[in-house]
Amino acid sequence: MTIEPLGDTALLIRLGERIDSDLNARALAIAEALRAAALPGVSNVAPSYASVCLRYDPAAWTNSRDAQAPYDGIAARVAEIATKASGGTTGITLPPVEIPVCYGAEYGPDLAEVARLSGLPENEVMARHGAAEYRVAMLGFAPGFPYLLGLDFALHTPRRAHPRTRVPAGSVAIGGAQTGIYPRELPGGWQIIGRTPLGLFDAAREPPALLTPGQRVRFRAIDAGEFEQLLR
Amino acid sequence: MSIEILAPGLLTTVQDGGRLGYAAIGVGAGGAMDGVALRLANILVGNVDNAAALEITLRGPRLRFRDDSLIAITGADIDARSDALQVPTWRPVWMRAGAELAVGNIRSGARCYLAVAGGIDVPMVLGSRSVDVNTRVGGRPLVAGDILPATPTAFPVPASSAFVAAKWSLDPAPWFDHDCAQPLALTPGTHFSDLDDGAHAALFNTAFRISADSNRVGYRLEGTPLRLRKPLELVSAGIVPGTIQLPPNGAPIVLMAEAPTTGGYPRIAHVIATDLPRLAQHKPGDSLRFTQVSLGAAQKRYLEREQALARIANTVSERLHDPL
Numbered sequence: 395m396t397i398e399p400l401g402d403t404a405l406l407i408r409l410g411e412r413i414d415s416d417l418n419a420r421a422l423a424i425a426e427a428l429r430a431a432a433l434p435g436v437s438n439v440a441p442s443y444a445s446v447c448l449r450y451d452p453a454a455w456t457n458s459r460d461a462q463a464p465y466d467g468i469a470a471r472v473a474e475i476a477t478k479a480s481g482g483t484t485g486i487t488l489p490p491v492e493i494p495v496c497y498g499a500e501y502g503p504d505l506a507e508v509a510r511l512s513g514l515p516e517n518e519v520m521a522r523h524g525a526a527e528y529r530v531a532m533l534g535f536a537p538g539f540p541y542l543l544g545l546d547f548a549l550h551t552p553r554r555a556h557p558r559t560r561v562p563a564g565s566v567a568i569g570g571a572q573t574g575i576y577p578r579e580l581p582g583g584w585q586i587i588g589r590t591p592l593g594l595f596d597a598a599r600e601p602p603a604l605l606t607p608g609q610r611v612r613f614r615a616i617d618a619g620e621f622e623q624l625l626r
Numbered sequence: 627m628s629i630e631i632l633a634p635g636l637l638t639t640v641q642d643g644g645r646l647g648y649a650a651i652g653v654g655a656g657g658a659m660d661g662v663a664l665r666l667a668n669i670l671v672g673n674v675d676n677a678a679a680l681e682i683t684l685r686g687p688r689l690r691f692r693d694d695s696l697i698a699i700t701g702a703d704i705d706a707r708s709d710a711l712q713v714p715t716w717r718p719v720w721m722r723a724g725a726e727l728a729v730g731n732i733r734s735g736a737r738c739y740l741a742v743a744g745g746i747d748v749p750m751v752l753g754s755r756s757v758d759v760n761t762r763v764g765g766r767p768l769v770a771g772d773i774l775p776a777t778p779t780a781f782p783v784p785a786s787s788a789f790v791a792a793k794w795s796l797d798p799a800p801w802f803d804h805d806c807a808q809p810l811a812l813t814p815g816t817h818f819s820d821l822d823d824g825a826h827a828a829l830f831n832t833a834f835r836i837s838a839d840s841n842r843v844g845y846r847l848e849g850t851p852l853r854l855r856k857p858l859e860l861v862s863a864g865i866v867p868g869t870i871q872l873p874p875n876g877a878p879i880v881l882m883a884e885a886p887t888t889g890g891y892p893r894i895a896h897v898i899a900t901d902l903p904r905l906a907q908h909k910p911g912d913s914l915r916f917t918q919v920s921l922g923a924a925q926k927r928y929l930e931r932e933q934a935l936a937r938i939a940n941t942v943s944e945r946l947h948d949p950l
Contacts, residue, residue, distance in 0.1 A: 400893070401815075402928060440649035443862060445864060446864070452899075453932045456929060535888060597764070598751070
């Protein structure tokens with residue numbers, strides 16, 4: 395574990411540089427402990443795959459008795475909390491969320507490409523994507539965009555050579571070893587295999603994001619009829 | 627109890643101190659690009675310094691005040707007029723009910739801030755009134771016909787003029803750099819030492835130009851392409867406004883107010899917090915240079931700035947008791 399400055403008003407706790415379930419579980423546990431510690435001047439604590447980002451106000455970490463920079467004070471405190479939390483597991487015990495997905499055709503224009511690259515028939519790609527249980531590793535890129543851990547190794551697929559300027563809201567997609575869901579229409583280079591009618595993010599809703607880091611996710615295949623029905 | 631938008635200008639948005647606390651669900655802070663100019667405008671009208679105000683970009687709006695209103699304009703150097711008379715900036719100005727304000731082109735800089743006593747009272751979304759232009763969290767840029775709720779303020783003197791300005795003002799010099807000539811200070815990022823020798827030299831010894839596709843999310847910099855010693859395999863991690871990412875094409879991106887919460891490119895450096903407002907006053911086509919400072923020096927500047935702003939807030943709040 396390393397703690398390093400992320401500019402002069404944030405710091406990063408780094409656990410590694412790979413997508414790994416154990417590293418992510420540690421990151422989630424550290425983020426939870428840091429949030430619970432409610433350190434002065436801290437405005438954001440956000441876990442990623444293998445790191446935790448913390449934003450702080452340096453003015454809350456001045457100490458007139460010594461000359462050390464605010465960073466040194468907060469980094470020492472964060473190190474204590476993170477070291478203690480790092481061995482533990484996250485206390486997040488949210489029920490799994492089931493996400494209905496209509497795979498293929500207009501809803502998943504890259505299903506055929508993923509099938510070709512994996513050497514599996516399309517229905518096997520759908521079956522394998524739908525059979526796994528995933529965990530939300532982090533949200534990022536856009537409000538409510540979940541990065542999911544647990545993608546079947548056979549479905550790891552390179553990003554598209556030419557990213558799309560518009561990926562429809564709800565698109566379920568694969569980018570390398572990652573799988574995620576586009577919360578709204580966005581540009582994107584991932585392979586789109588299906589689409590969910592569920593709204594992943596709505597700032598006016600409480601909570602605004604359908605998924606939170608650490609949450610378990612399952613997909614359920616639906617047909618176009620059910621998709622249109624659920625959309626209404 | 628409101629302000630009517632007669633014409634919106636190029637890009638006029640409601641901004642405050644930002645949307646803090648939602649990075650874990652992918653919602654960035656957003657808020658004013660020149661956060662210091664926002665705070666000074668608010669201080670000049672007696673608001674808390676992170677209250678919601680208008681951020682005006684390059685070409686200003688035309689507004690009508692439906693009630694007597696106390697306003698202040700800070701930030702970029704602009705031409706603001708009411709009844710054909712120049713409305714002075716960096717000071718409190720009382721606008722009479724019915725008065726129109728035409729904010730023209732910005733003469734230097736990129737953004738100015740118009741604060742109204744009591745703040746602009748649009749609904750809060752996730753703890754902030756800021757409009758995130760890119761993600762549309764918090765609404766959208768203003769259009770003609772929009773009505774902004776605001777608090778009326780008693781007009782201090784009976785007069786026939788449309789507005790009355792305080793005879794004193796703040797000195798913009800410490801807060802606004804007219805010709806963008808000062809280099810911007812950087813602290814090293816995680817992958818600073820992965821830059822090759824040529825990139826280290828280019829970063830501090832050559833100028834970069836802000837590309838046309840720069841906005842509130844980030845500034846793309848054109849110049850000598852920066853290269854790494856060897857390619858890095860990274861997983862997405864947290865980024866913040868000021869972070870400089872280096873995509874494979876070698877053209878660095880400085881993340882600005884609407885920075886996404888995570889990114890997967892190397893983080894080569896960070897523009898220090900006290901220089902981000904100055905960077906926000908650069909526009910596409912402007913050139914800039916960087917210089918390196920230690921984290922300790924950067925945080926010292928931050929604390930000094932906060933002390934200076936606190937002193938100004940005290941002085942102004944005393945003067946506002948006897949305003950003119």
